[in-house]
Amino acid sequence: MSKGKIATRRAERALAFQVLYGLSFSPVTDITSLRAAFWQSPDNADRREEEKRREEMSATEHGVTHKRAKKNADDSTPPPLPEGFAWELVEGVWHNSEALDTVIERFSKNWRLDRLGRIELTVLRLALFEMLYRADIPAKVAINEALELAKQFGEHAARNFVNGVLDAVARALETGELCTRNTHGTGTL
Numbered sequence: 001m002s003k004g005k006i007a008t009r010r011a012e013r014a015l016a017f018q019v020l021y022g023l024s025f026s027p028v029t030d031i032t033s034l035r036a037a038f039w040q041s042p043d044n045a046d047r048r049e050e051e052k053r054r055e056e057m058s059a060t061e062h063g064v065t066h067k068r069a070k071k072n073a074d075d076s077t078p079p080p081l082p083e084g085f086a087w088e089l090v091e092g093v094w095h096n097s098e099a100l101d102t103v104i105e106r107f108s109k110n111w112r113l114d115r116l117g118r119i120e121l122t123v124l125r126l127a128l129f130e131m132l133y134r135a136d137i138p139a140k141v142a143i144n145e146a147l148e149l150a151k152q153f154g155e156h157a158a159r160n161f162v163n164g165v166l167d168a169v170a171r172a173l174e175t176g177e178l179c180t181r182n183t184h185g186t187g188t189l
Helices: 003-023 031-040 042-061 066-074 085-095 097-107 118-133 139-153 156-175
Strands: none
Touching: 003 031, 003 042, 003 085, 003 118, 003 139, 031 042, 031 085, 085 097, 085 118, 097 118, 097 156, 118 139, 118 156, 139 156
16 A cells, blocks of 8 residues: 555545544534535535636636636535545444444443543454454554554554554454454344
8 A cells, every 4th residue: 555545544544534533523424414424524514615717717717707606616515425435434433333332331441431531442342343343454553543543533542552452453353253344234243
């Protein structure tokens, strides 16, 4: 994998983390609301503003008047359906949160979900989704990326906790005590 692709995936993971963290304060109950929450995240809002500016500049370069370009850029058309790695992570974690929480409870010795910090819980859900549902992402990579997110967004002690839980899950996957699932949710946890 090229260095650029790693950086892109890291940024996409950070975006997914931020959206999922926001959902811990304002949960959604349907896919339409999930899409809206994804597009309303600050990073995506910034991206959409940048796209509007580029469209405006392109329209101006092609002879469209500024007023018409501005009107088109300000249209309140709904955003396109989300796509890309960040969206796949957000949607996957959201759809599988119950199963992910079951695994977290199983491997976080003496910690109930309601005692976990929102940052740690979000990082764990994201990493476990990658470990259990994404065959294209090695467990080692998911753990490393989770530790980077915990380092970026959490407290120092959080990294040790996250690492402990994810290492235990990785060992259980290696021994067959825990099975991976495909994106359709089949398999056993």
